[in-house]
Amino acid sequence: MGIWKKEINTVLLLLLTAAVVGGLTGLFLPLLFLLMLAIIMRQVVQIKRFEAWISRGGSKKYPKTTGIWEEIYYHVYRIKKNEKHRKKKLSKMIDQFRQSTEALPDAAIVLGVHDEIDWANKAARAVFGLQQADMGQRLPNLIRYPEFIHYLKSGRYEEAVILPSPVDNRITLEVRIVPYGAGLRLLLAQDVTQLKKMERMRKDFVANVSHELRTPLTVLKGYLETLQDLDDGHSPLLTGSFQQMQGQTERMQHLVDDLLLLTRLETQQKKSHCVDVPALLSQICKEGDALENASRRIELTLETAAHIVGEEQELRSAFTNLLGNALKYSPDDSVVKVRWYQNPESVVLAVEDQGEGIAKADIPRVTERFYRSEIKRIKKVNGTGLGLAIVKHVLMRHDAHLHIDSELGKGSCFSCYFPVERICD
Ligand code: ADP
Numbered sequence: 001m002g003i004w005k006k007e008i009n010t011v012l013l014l015l016l017t018a019a020v021v022g023g024l025t026g027l028f029l030p031l032l033f034l035l036m037l038a039i040i041m042r043q044v045v046q047i048k049r050f051e052a053w054i055s056r057g058g059s060k061k062y063p064k065t066t067g068i069w070e071e072i073y074y075h076v077y078r079i080k081k082n083e084k085h086r087k088k089k090l091s092k093m094i095d096q097f098r099q100s101t102e103a104l105p106d107a108a109i110v111l112g113v114h115d116e117i118d119w120a121n122k123a124a125r126a127v128f129g130l131q132q133a134d135m136g137q138r139l140p141n142l143i144r145y146p147e148f149i150h151y152l153k154s155g156r157y158e159e160a161v162i163l164p165s166p167v168d169n170r171i172t173l174e175v176r177i178v179p180y181g182a183g184l185r186l187l188l189a190q191d192v193t194q195l196k197k198m199e200r201m202r203k204d205f206v207a208n209v210s211h212e213l214r215t216p217l218t219v220l221k222g223y224l225e226t227l228q229d230l231d232d233g234h235s236p237l238l239t240g241s242f243q244q245m246q247g248q249t250e251r252m253q254h255l256v257d258d259l260l261l262l263t264r265l266e267t268q269q270k271k272s273h274c275v276d277v278p279a280l281l282s283q284i285c286k287e288g289d290a291l292e293n294a295s296r297r298i299e300l301t302l303e304t305a306a307h308i309v310g311e312e313q314e315l316r317s318a319f320t321n322l323l324g325n326a327l328k329y330s331p332d333d334s335v336v337k338v339r340w341y342q343n344p345e346s347v348v349l350a351v352e353d354q355g356e357g358i359a360k361a362d363i364p365r366v367t368e369r370f371y372r373s374e375i376k377r378i379k380k381v382n383g384t385g386l387g388l389a390i391v392k393h394v395l396m397r398h399d400a401h402l403h404i405d406s407e408l409g410k411g412s413c414f415s416c417y418f419p420v421e422r423i424c425d
Contacts, residue, residue: 107126162175258384306340328383347417388402
């Protein structure tokens with residue numbers, strides 16, 4: 001405000017001087033005109049200098065001047081200086097971010113709205129064989145694996161996709177997309193070659209061991225049956241031992257069969273066709289009844305006639321396992337309800353029992369391999385601990401999921417949800 005006062009005072013003083021001199025000489029109007037002209041000319045010159053300075057970027061030291069113009073120059077100069085400082089800080093931050101992402105061991109690619117590559121780090125350029133010229137290109141034109149293209153298009157990025165590196169197919173990559181901002185996505189790829197190798201070794205090992213155990217077990221079982229036939233029942237110790245041995249070999253055979261089935265589920269290609277689930281369930285329940293020798297224990301309700309696309313043998317073992325567990329873990333005189341029904345999103349198989357139930361803490365763990373709750377171990381209920389692992393795998397292969405509702409002492413309900421897209425004629 002002070003500077004403005006000074007400026008106005010100067011103009012007023014000049015006007016006063018012009019008025020006094022004009023009054024004395026009688027040339028008031030021409031003098032006033034000359035004064036106005038001088039003031040306007042001075043401002044024009046100042047504006048021109050300012051324009052010349054600002055058009056050069058306005059960051060260099062401003063020309064020497066006085067009054068209000070010095071103030072204007074000073075403010076603009078300060079704003080420019082701050083801006084420069086902020087820009088420097090920001091570009092330093094971006095540089096640091098780029099350097100750190102460049103140094104990441106995992107590949108990272110920033111994808112634009114049309115799947116074009118906006119930016120890629122060193123690891124991404126190496127594992128995907130990207131060149132500088134590929135920046136801005138659409139990624140599906142460069143990585144042509146159908147699974148990857150399907151994953152990219154699907155927009156469902158909760159799970160990762162596994163694919164071989166386009167530059168070296170001995171390298172296995174786990175690719176994951178993380179959406180962020182408006183339509184932008186970050187693609188992350190991790191080298192999982194070693195992990196996959198170990199997983200394959202584990203599967204091969206289990207498959208080989210289970211396979212190799214089959215023959216000796218069959219031989220043992222054969223001899224045992226012969227010995228049991230020869231047993232004249234004179235020695236209770238011998239008879240008891242034979243029975244024990246037979247029980248244990250049978251258990252071992254179940255284990256081996258279950259392990260082989262699990263390995264098959266993990267490694268074999270899916271062969272799907274339209275499965276008549278109501279017929280399959282009727283058959284399984286009939287077999288269950290025959291097994292139990294109490295025909296009223298299983299109540300089958302078929303609320304829908306829906307067939308689903310799947311593998312009949314796999315579904316049979318999953319459903320048999322669920323029904324077997326319901327019968328095994330509930331009292332002989334209680335009812336087991338099997339229900340096949342449909343809701344807007346899924347077709348559901350629910351197997352409900354009034355048995356001992358599962359503790360809340362155990363529920364998330366019962367589908368793990370070899371997991372058997374402590375109570376079963378103590379009571380010695382027969383089982384391998386692989387049944388629910390098989391169910392989980394089969395359902396996974398059918399895009400379905402298992403939901404367990406259970407309360408200790410009241411009973412359990414195991415529900416398999418199949419997506420309605422699987423329904424077939
Ligand atoms: P297994 O029955 O051979 O032990 P599973 O994988 O089929 O193995 O089941 C794992 C565990 O889950 C069982 O040991 C049991 O503790 C529990 N479980 C499974 N089904 C039921 C059920 N219907 N009621 C109570 N507990 C169950």
